[in-house]
Amino acid sequence: MKKRVLTAMIVVLTLATVLGSAPLAFAQESTPPTVLRGEVTAVSDDGFTLKTLRGQTVTVVVTDDTRYRIPGVEDPSLADVKVGMAALVKGTWRDDETFTAQGVGAAEREQIRRHIIQGKVTAVDSDAGTLTVNTRRGEWTIHTTDDTRYRIPGVESPTLADVEVGDRVLVAGRPDKDGKNAGTARLIVVLPKDMVKGQGRVTAVEENRLTVETWAGSATVVADQATRYRARGIQEPSLDDIQVDDAIFVIGVKQADGTVLAKVIGIRGRPEQPSQ
Numbered sequence: 001m002k003k004r005v006l007t008a009m010i011v012v013l014t015l016a017t018v019l020g021s022a023p024l025a026f027a028q029e030s031t032p033p034t035v036l037r038g039e040v041t042a043v044s045d046d047g048f049t050l051k052t053l054r055g056q057t058v059t060v061v062v063t064d065d066t067r068y069r070i071p072g073v074e075d076p077s078l079a080d081v082k083v084g085m086a087a088l089v090k091g092t093w094r095d096d097e098t099f100t101a102q103g104v105g106a107a108e109r110e111q112i113r114r115h116i117i118q119g120k121v122t123a124v125d126s127d128a129g130t131l132t133v134n135t136r137r138g139e140w141t142i143h144t145t146d147d148t149r150y151r152i153p154g155v156e157s158p159t160l161a162d163v164e165v166g167d168r169v170l171v172a173g174r175p176d177k178d179g180k181n182a183g184t185a186r187l188i189v190v191l192p193k194d195m196v197k198g199q200g201r202v203t204a205v206e207e208n209r210l211t212v213e214t215w216a217g218s219a220t221v222v223a224d225q226a227t228r229y230r231a232r233g234i235q236e237p238s239l240d241d242i243q244v245d246d247a248i249f250v251i252g253v254k255q256a257d258g259t260v261l262a263k264v265i266g267i268r269g270r271p272e273q274p275s276q
Contacts, residue, residue, distance in 0.1 A: 072111070
Protein backbone atom coordinates (compact mmCIF):
# COMPACT_ATOMS: atom_id res chain seq x y z
CA MET A 1 0.00 0.00 0.00
CA LYS A 2 1.34 3.41 -0.87
CA LYS A 3 1.84 5.90 1.95
CA ARG A 4 -0.55 8.47 0.51
CA VAL A 5 -3.31 5.84 0.49
CA LEU A 6 -2.62 4.98 4.12
CA THR A 7 -2.75 8.64 5.13
CA ALA A 8 -6.18 9.03 3.57
CA MET A 9 -7.30 5.87 5.37
CA ILE A 10 -6.19 7.26 8.74
CA VAL A 11 -7.99 10.51 7.99
CA VAL A 12 -11.16 8.51 7.43
CA LEU A 13 -10.52 6.79 10.75
CA THR A 14 -10.52 9.97 12.79
CA LEU A 15 -13.64 11.28 11.08
CA ALA A 16 -15.62 8.07 11.04
CA THR A 17 -17.90 9.03 13.90
CA VAL A 18 -19.13 12.04 11.96
CA LEU A 19 -18.90 10.68 8.46
CA GLY A 20 -19.86 7.02 8.89
CA SER A 21 -17.71 4.02 8.12
CA ALA A 22 -15.88 3.44 4.86
CA PRO A 23 -14.93 0.00 3.51
CA LEU A 24 -11.18 -0.12 4.05
CA ALA A 25 -8.76 -3.01 3.75
CA PHE A 26 -5.04 -3.62 3.57
CA ALA A 27 -5.43 -5.86 0.52
CA GLN A 28 -8.07 -7.48 -1.62
CA GLU A 29 -9.47 -10.58 0.11
CA SER A 30 -12.35 -12.95 -0.62
CA THR A 31 -13.83 -12.33 2.85
CA PRO A 32 -13.90 -8.74 4.14
CA PRO A 33 -11.61 -8.45 7.19
CA THR A 34 -12.69 -7.12 10.55
CA VAL A 35 -11.38 -3.58 10.85
CA LEU A 36 -11.18 -1.50 14.04
CA ARG A 37 -10.61 2.24 14.11
CA GLY A 38 -9.68 4.32 17.12
CA GLU A 39 -6.94 5.88 19.22
CA VAL A 40 -3.94 4.20 20.82
CA THR A 41 -4.12 4.70 24.59
CA ALA A 42 -1.30 2.38 25.76
CA VAL A 43 1.52 0.31 24.24
CA SER A 44 2.98 -2.92 25.65
CA ASP A 45 5.62 -5.45 24.57
CA ASP A 46 3.09 -7.58 22.69
CA GLY A 47 0.59 -5.03 21.40
CA PHE A 48 -1.37 -1.95 22.38
CA THR A 49 -4.69 -0.76 23.76
CA LEU A 50 -7.14 0.79 21.33
CA LYS A 51 -10.09 2.96 22.25
CA THR A 52 -12.45 2.49 19.34
CA LEU A 53 -14.71 5.11 17.81
CA ARG A 54 -17.64 3.56 19.71
CA GLY A 55 -15.84 3.91 23.03
CA GLN A 56 -14.86 0.24 23.45
CA THR A 57 -11.45 -0.50 24.98
CA VAL A 58 -9.75 -3.31 23.04
CA THR A 59 -6.48 -5.13 23.73
CA VAL A 60 -4.72 -5.50 20.36
CA VAL A 61 -2.20 -8.34 20.24
CA VAL A 62 0.44 -8.39 17.50
CA THR A 63 2.41 -11.32 16.11
CA ASP A 64 5.55 -11.79 14.04
CA ASP A 65 3.31 -11.73 10.95
CA THR A 66 1.63 -8.42 11.73
CA ARG A 67 2.27 -5.80 9.05
CA TYR A 68 2.54 -2.06 9.77
CA ARG A 69 2.00 1.12 7.79
CA ILE A 70 3.09 4.41 9.40
CA PRO A 71 3.65 7.53 7.26
CA GLY A 72 7.30 8.62 7.21
CA VAL A 73 8.61 5.36 8.68
CA GLU A 74 10.45 3.16 6.18
CA ASP A 75 10.28 -0.17 8.02
CA PRO A 76 7.72 0.32 10.81
CA SER A 77 7.17 -2.01 13.74
CA LEU A 78 5.30 -2.06 17.03
CA ALA A 79 8.03 0.20 18.46
CA ASP A 80 6.80 2.98 16.15
CA VAL A 81 3.22 2.84 17.45
CA LYS A 82 2.78 5.62 20.02
CA VAL A 83 0.11 6.64 22.51
CA GLY A 84 -2.21 9.22 20.96
CA MET A 85 -1.88 7.94 17.40
CA ALA A 86 -4.97 7.35 15.31
CA ALA A 87 -4.96 3.72 14.23
CA LEU A 88 -6.70 1.34 11.86
CA VAL A 89 -6.30 -2.34 12.70
CA LYS A 90 -7.25 -5.35 10.57
CA GLY A 91 -7.48 -8.74 12.23
CA THR A 92 -9.62 -11.23 14.12
CA TRP A 93 -11.26 -11.36 17.54
CA ARG A 94 -9.93 -13.73 20.22
CA ASP A 95 -12.75 -12.77 22.59
CA ASP A 96 -14.93 -9.75 23.27
CA GLU A 97 -12.01 -7.57 24.39
CA THR A 98 -8.93 -9.03 22.67
CA PHE A 99 -8.10 -8.64 18.97
CA THR A 100 -5.22 -10.22 17.02
CA ALA A 101 -3.81 -7.81 14.44
CA GLN A 102 -2.89 -8.85 10.91
CA GLY A 103 -2.21 -5.27 9.84
CA VAL A 104 -1.83 -1.95 11.64
CA GLY A 105 -1.98 1.52 10.10
CA ALA A 106 -1.23 4.47 12.37
CA ALA A 107 -0.46 8.17 12.12
CA GLU A 108 0.15 11.16 14.37
CA ARG A 109 -2.62 13.75 14.54
CA GLU A 110 -0.39 16.38 12.90
CA GLN A 111 0.25 14.06 9.96
CA ILE A 112 -3.50 13.71 9.55
CA ARG A 113 -4.15 17.44 9.70
CA ARG A 114 -1.72 18.07 6.85
CA HIS A 115 -3.77 15.85 4.57
CA ILE A 116 -7.29 17.11 5.17
CA ILE A 117 -9.24 20.27 4.44
CA GLN A 118 -12.78 21.32 5.27
CA GLY A 119 -14.87 24.03 3.68
CA LYS A 120 -17.66 25.03 1.33
CA VAL A 121 -17.71 24.14 -2.35
CA THR A 122 -17.74 27.28 -4.51
CA ALA A 123 -17.29 25.67 -7.95
CA VAL A 124 -17.44 22.23 -9.58
CA ASP A 125 -15.97 21.43 -13.01
CA SER A 126 -16.94 17.85 -13.87
CA ASP A 127 -15.19 18.01 -17.25
CA ALA A 128 -11.87 19.01 -15.68
CA GLY A 129 -12.43 16.77 -12.65
CA THR A 130 -11.91 19.60 -10.16
CA LEU A 131 -13.76 21.44 -7.46
CA THR A 132 -12.98 24.66 -5.61
CA VAL A 133 -13.32 24.71 -1.83
CA ASN A 134 -13.29 27.83 0.33
CA THR A 135 -11.55 27.01 3.65
CA ARG A 136 -10.07 28.84 6.61
CA ARG A 137 -6.73 28.38 4.89
CA GLY A 138 -7.94 30.10 1.75
CA GLU A 139 -9.41 28.81 -1.49
CA TRP A 140 -8.25 25.35 -2.60
CA THR A 141 -8.37 23.67 -5.99
CA ILE A 142 -9.05 19.96 -5.56
CA HIS A 143 -8.23 17.54 -8.38
CA THR A 144 -9.98 14.17 -8.59
CA THR A 145 -8.96 10.90 -10.25
CA ASP A 146 -10.63 7.60 -11.07
CA ASP A 147 -9.48 6.41 -7.63
CA THR A 148 -11.18 9.23 -5.72
CA ARG A 149 -13.95 7.93 -3.47
CA TYR A 150 -17.04 9.83 -2.37
CA ARG A 151 -19.37 9.73 0.62
CA ILE A 152 -22.60 11.69 0.11
CA PRO A 153 -25.66 11.26 2.37
CA GLY A 154 -28.53 9.60 0.53
CA VAL A 155 -26.51 8.82 -2.61
CA GLU A 156 -25.77 5.14 -3.17
CA SER A 157 -22.90 5.36 -5.70
CA PRO A 158 -21.80 8.99 -5.62
CA THR A 159 -19.45 10.69 -8.09
CA LEU A 160 -18.09 14.18 -8.58
CA ALA A 161 -21.28 15.02 -10.48
CA ASP A 162 -23.21 14.62 -7.20
CA VAL A 163 -21.16 17.32 -5.44
CA GLU A 164 -22.94 20.69 -5.58
CA VAL A 165 -21.94 24.29 -5.06
CA GLY A 166 -22.76 25.21 -1.48
CA ASP A 167 -22.03 21.73 -0.08
CA ARG A 168 -19.81 21.55 2.99
CA VAL A 169 -17.12 18.96 2.40
CA LEU A 170 -14.19 17.21 4.01
CA VAL A 171 -11.41 16.28 1.61
CA ALA A 172 -8.65 13.77 2.42
CA GLY A 173 -5.76 13.40 0.03
CA ARG A 174 -2.34 14.60 -1.06
CA PRO A 175 -1.42 18.31 -1.17
CA ASP A 176 0.68 19.51 -4.11
CA LYS A 177 4.40 19.65 -3.37
CA ASP A 178 4.75 23.26 -4.57
CA GLY A 179 2.99 24.54 -1.47
CA LYS A 180 0.10 26.14 -3.34
CA ASN A 181 -3.50 25.62 -2.24
CA ALA A 182 -4.09 22.62 -4.46
CA GLY A 183 -4.10 18.86 -4.10
CA THR A 184 -5.47 15.53 -5.26
CA ALA A 185 -8.36 13.95 -3.37
CA ARG A 186 -8.47 10.33 -2.24
CA LEU A 187 -11.78 10.85 -0.44
CA ILE A 188 -14.45 13.55 -0.65
CA VAL A 189 -17.18 13.58 1.97
CA VAL A 190 -20.23 15.83 1.77
CA LEU A 191 -21.32 16.65 5.31
CA PRO A 192 -24.98 16.32 6.27
CA LYS A 193 -26.75 19.64 5.98
CA ASP A 194 -28.11 19.32 9.51
CA MET A 195 -24.66 18.85 11.08
CA VAL A 196 -23.66 21.55 13.54
CA LYS A 197 -20.60 22.41 15.58
CA GLY A 198 -20.04 24.95 18.29
CA GLN A 199 -18.62 25.72 21.69
CA GLY A 200 -19.80 27.15 24.94
CA ARG A 201 -20.03 26.84 28.73
CA VAL A 202 -21.96 24.08 30.46
CA THR A 203 -24.66 25.50 32.72
CA ALA A 204 -26.43 22.25 33.65
CA VAL A 205 -25.82 18.50 33.53
CA GLU A 206 -28.77 16.11 33.80
CA GLU A 207 -28.25 12.42 33.01
CA ASN A 208 -27.28 12.40 29.31
CA ARG A 209 -28.31 16.01 28.60
CA LEU A 210 -26.16 19.13 28.81
CA THR A 211 -27.34 22.71 28.77
CA VAL A 212 -24.71 24.83 27.05
CA GLU A 213 -24.55 28.61 26.89
CA THR A 214 -23.17 29.69 23.50
CA TRP A 215 -22.72 33.02 21.77
CA ALA A 216 -26.09 32.42 20.06
CA GLY A 217 -27.94 31.52 23.28
CA SER A 218 -28.71 28.37 25.25
CA ALA A 219 -28.56 24.94 23.57
CA THR A 220 -29.39 21.42 24.72
CA VAL A 221 -26.82 18.76 23.85
CA VAL A 222 -27.78 15.09 24.12
CA ALA A 223 -25.18 12.30 24.37
CA ASP A 224 -25.73 8.64 23.52
CA GLN A 225 -23.63 5.47 23.51
CA ALA A 226 -21.99 6.44 20.21
CA THR A 227 -20.83 9.86 21.45
CA ARG A 228 -17.05 10.19 21.62
CA TYR A 229 -15.17 12.41 24.05
CA ARG A 230 -11.86 14.24 23.92
CA ALA A 231 -10.10 15.78 26.92
CA ARG A 232 -6.49 16.75 27.45
CA GLY A 233 -4.96 14.81 30.32
CA ILE A 234 -7.78 12.27 30.63
CA GLN A 235 -7.02 8.86 29.11
CA GLU A 236 -10.61 7.69 28.67
CA PRO A 237 -12.91 10.71 29.05
CA SER A 238 -16.66 10.26 29.36
CA LEU A 239 -19.81 12.19 30.11
CA ASP A 240 -19.02 11.81 33.82
CA ASP A 241 -16.00 14.10 33.37
CA ILE A 242 -18.17 17.06 32.33
CA GLN A 243 -19.16 19.49 35.09
CA VAL A 244 -21.03 22.76 35.32
CA ASP A 245 -18.87 25.72 34.16
CA ASP A 246 -16.72 23.49 31.91
CA ALA A 247 -15.98 24.87 28.47
CA ILE A 248 -16.76 22.32 25.74
CA PHE A 249 -16.97 22.08 21.98
CA VAL A 250 -19.51 19.87 20.22
CA ILE A 251 -19.90 18.31 16.78
CA GLY A 252 -23.34 16.86 16.29
CA VAL A 253 -26.58 16.63 14.35
CA LYS A 254 -29.54 18.90 14.99
CA GLN A 255 -32.70 16.98 15.86
CA ALA A 256 -36.33 17.78 15.07
CA ASP A 257 -36.95 18.93 18.66
CA GLY A 258 -34.10 21.46 18.44
CA THR A 259 -31.60 19.52 20.53
CA VAL A 260 -28.17 18.54 19.23
CA LEU A 261 -27.24 14.83 19.25
CA ALA A 262 -23.52 14.92 19.96
CA LYS A 263 -21.13 12.89 17.85
CA VAL A 264 -18.01 14.36 19.49
CA ILE A 265 -17.65 16.38 22.70
CA GLY A 266 -14.35 18.03 23.53
CA ILE A 267 -13.88 18.90 27.20
CA ARG A 268 -11.72 21.96 27.70
CA GLY A 269 -12.30 22.23 31.43
CA ARG A 270 -13.08 25.21 33.60
CA PRO A 271 -11.52 28.59 32.88
CA GLU A 272 -8.83 29.44 35.40
CA GLN A 273 -10.01 31.85 38.09
CA PRO A 274 -7.85 34.94 38.65
CA SER A 275 -5.86 34.84 41.86
CA GLN A 276 -7.07 37.06 44.67
